Amino acid sequence: MSSYSNTLRQIPKGIWVLGFVSMLMDISSEMIHSLLPLFMVTTLGSSVFVVGLIEGLAESTALTVKVFSGILSDYIGKRKGLAVFGYAMGAFSKPLFAMAYSSGFVLTARLLDRIGKGVRGAPRDALVADIAPPHLRGAAFGLRQSLDTVGAFFGPLLAVGLMLLWANDFRAVFWVAVVPGMLAVTLLVFGIQEPEPSQSETRTNPILRENLQRLNKPYWWIVAIGAIFMLARFSEAFLVLRGLQLGIPVALSPLVMVAMNLVYAVSAYPFGKLSDRVQHTGLLAFGLIVLIVADLVLANSHHWSAVLAGVTLWGIHMGMTQGLLAAMVADTAPADLRGTAYGFFNLMSGVTLLIASGLAGFIWDRFGAETTFYTGAAFCLLALAVLGIQPSRLRAAP
Numbered sequence: 001m002s003s004y005s006n007t008l009r010q011i012p013k014g015i016w017v018l019g020f021v022s023m024l025m026d027i028s029s030e031m032i033h034s035l036l037p038l039f040m041v042t043t044l045g046s047s048v049f050v051v052g053l054i055e056g057l058a059e060s061t062a063l064t065v066k067v068f069s070g071i072l073s074d075y076i077g078k079r080k081g082l083a084v085f086g087y088a089m090g091a092f093s094k095p096l097f098a099m100a101y102s103s104g105f106v107l108t109a110r111l112l113d114r115i116g117k118g119v120r121g122a123p124r125d126a127l128v129a130d131i132a133p134p135h136l137r138g139a140a141f142g143l144r145q146s147l148d149t150v151g152a153f154f155g156p157l158l159a160v161g162l163m164l165l166w167a168n169d170f171r172a173v174f175w176v177a178v179v180p181g182m183l184a185v186t187l188l189v190f191g192i193q194e195p196e197p198s199q200s201e202t203r204t205n206p207i208l209r210e211n212l213q214r215l216n217k218p219y220w221w222i223v224a225i226g227a228i229f230m231l232a233r234f235s236e237a238f239l240v241l242r243g244l245q246l247g248i249p250v251a252l253s254p255l256v257m258v259a260m261n262l263v264y265a266v267s268a269y270p271f272g273k274l275s276d277r278v279q280h281t282g283l284l285a286f287g288l289i290v291l292i293v294a295d296l297v298l299a300n301s302h303h304w305s306a307v308l309a310g311v312t313l314w315g316i317h318m319g320m321t322q323g324l325l326a327a328m329v330a331d332t333a334p335a336d337l338r339g340t341a342y343g344f345f346n347l348m349s350g351v352t353l354l355i356a357s358g359l360a361g362f363i364w365d366r367f368g369a370e371t372t373f374y375t376g377a378a379f380c381l382l383a384l385a386v387l388g389i390q391p392s393r394l395r396a397a398p
Contacts, residue, residue, distance in 0.1 A: 285387055
């Protein structure tokens, strides 16, 4: 316990600020996103196909923007300005949901929100790596992810409570969601002092051939591992569907995600701290084994209680691996190319997650839920095999 608290005290203030910024924005976003499909179908009269189309367009946009924002942050040598701009776009998109009168209006709001997410993602992760001391990077990424995930489960809970209090008034809840979003931007503007760039030479285009060649084999190996991870870890929406299939009432089904995010939030920092002391590939392999067990439990569940056990294991896996992968990117990418490195990493992981979710949906419809989770376990075994073929050097000099 003493070591645990000592490490928390050593983590720079800027990491805490970035964590609380992420938490506030996630509360704001999840208050809306947890209700948006129902709002579109019941209030705006949209079809389920339109809901899916809007979500697909929004997420694809975010994936594309992530690469360019990371490259730009390296080119200008600054992270905070882009992060503020991205968070501000997310915050100022929230009132549009409350005012939406058509599916097209919602699409505009979603695109603005996801562009904001894409703009801030890579610069924010690079800023965490810039601020955190190298020996505390795992703990720093774990802490930020933990606070972020607190927002991911608190937001839907707050939305459910307000819907019960205000007799299902979607628009009133959406207006309330504006508040934490604006607080996130304010905290970022006044709470973070960006460190000065460590290199004084003239900066060049990060995507010039000679610069991209500095993103070496260990880095691209981690990108490949992250992509295969996403094939194994498809959308958490399938956890909710499995719960519904096995008897969890519709009204309580969002609590599946709340439970997963609670476990994720509690476990992210301890495992991040552990990653600073142990071999990264070993911890990553253990995380994959936990996901295999989660898939097997979910595939063989016959009661909602077993689903909760699988969801708990899924959350532990997330806590073990997500911050760890971010820290591994920071360790293998040159300091002046970290934004670009996170951009490519996030793009590849996001694209494979979309592919994995589409494949999981196809398998679910054709062959059943059990086969879907068995397939996820098979992809985990593939990731374990690739993990065994690791480069001789995993740490690159900054």
